[in-house]
Amino acid sequence: MTEAPKNHFKRRLLAGEVQHGLWMSLASPVAAEALSLVGYDWLLFDAEHSPVEIASLQPLLQAAAAGSSSCVGRPAWNDKVLIKRMLDIGCQTLLIPFVQTPEDARAAVEASRYPPAGIRGVAGGTRASRFGLAPDYFATANEEICIIVQIETADAVDRLEEIAAVEGVDGVFIGPSDLAASMGHLGHPAAPEVQEAIEVAAERIRRAGKAPGILATRPEDARRYRDWGYRFVAASVDLGLLIGAAKGVLEQVRT
Numbered sequence: 001m002t003e004a005p006k007n008h009f010k011r012r013l014l015a016g017e018v019q020h021g022l023w024m025s026l027a028s029p030v031a032a033e034a035l036s037l038v039g040y041d042w043l044l045f046d047a048e049h050s051p052v053e054i055a056s057l058q059p060l061l062q063a064a065a066a067g068s069s070s071c072v073g074r075p076a077w078n079d080k081v082l083i084k085r086m087l088d089i090g091c092q093t094l095l096i097p098f099v100q101t102p103e104d105a106r107a108a109v110e111a112s113r114y115p116p117a118g119i120r121g122v123a124g125g126t127r128a129s130r131f132g133l134a135p136d137y138f139a140t141a142n143e144e145i146c147i148i149v150q151i152e153t154a155d156a157v158d159r160l161e162e163i164a165a166v167e168g169v170d171g172v173f174i175g176p177s178d179l180a181a182s183m184g185h186l187g188h189p190a191a192p193e194v195q196e197a198i199e200v201a202a203e204r205i206r207r208a209g210k211a212p213g214i215l216a217t218r219p220e221d222a223r224r225y226r227d228w229g230y231r232f233v234a235a236s237v238d239l240g241l242l243i244g245a246a247k248g249v250l251e252q253v254r255t
């Protein structure tokens with residue numbers, strides 16, 4: 001029998017394990033396949049700030065399935081249609097951008113659940129249900145979905161406990177760049193005031209009983225965030241790695 005997909009990322013998250021991730025902006029199936037074979041616990045496919053739509057996200061997920069990384073999808077907005085479409089192509093873990101209130105978080109959870117728990121539309125032959133070949137999909141889908149809400153502003157940080165308390169929210173992810181911008185430090189997430197807020201947020205999220213996550217762009221930042229208590233940390237961005245390596249080679253051959 002073909003079984004419905006299991007969400008290994010969610011299981012590790014609920015077990016409190018540290019999970020190392022990579023942020024994917026290249027929108028390239030080759031990169032998705034190759035980097036999934038490297039051994040990261042999770043890859044984040046960004047449909048908010050990358051040229052990724054539903055039709056181009058599905059091949060990225062298929063390519064990543066060659067390796068061991070779990071896939072996380074970030075829709076362009078906290079929108080029930082975008083959420084439904086991502087779930088249908090097989091994203092089981094979603095990072096929901098710009099969650100400002102408990103109501104926003106509740107809406108995201110409801111959009112991800114079949115009735116009566118939520119309002120997700122029902123389709124038979126989707127990649128999520130292994131094209132209808134997994135008879136247990138409808139019975140297991142709600143439990144296997146993992147919802148992570150992204151906190152991106154100082155206002156949202158103020159309401160962190162209320163947001164984290166929403167049933168069905170599994171993790172709370174801090175967006176350092178947007179948080180920095182909202183605190184008056186556009187382009188400077190390393191500003192001491194921003195870093196202090198990030199450090200305090202990790203403890204507040206953990207005390208609220210949810211897993212804290214964050215994006216770093218350098219390994220030393222990722223290690224510091226992990227030491228502050230973050231449990232799922234994207235250690236770098238695929239595009240940044242490519243450009244960094246290409247610049248390094250150019251510098252070496254020019255000398």
Ligand SMILES: O=C(O)C(=O)C[C@H](O)[C@@H](O)CO
Pocket residue numbers: 023025046049152174175176177178179215237
């Ligand atoms: O606030 C942040 O940080 C994010 O949301 C990540 C950004 O979108 C970007 O740096 C991803 O490349």
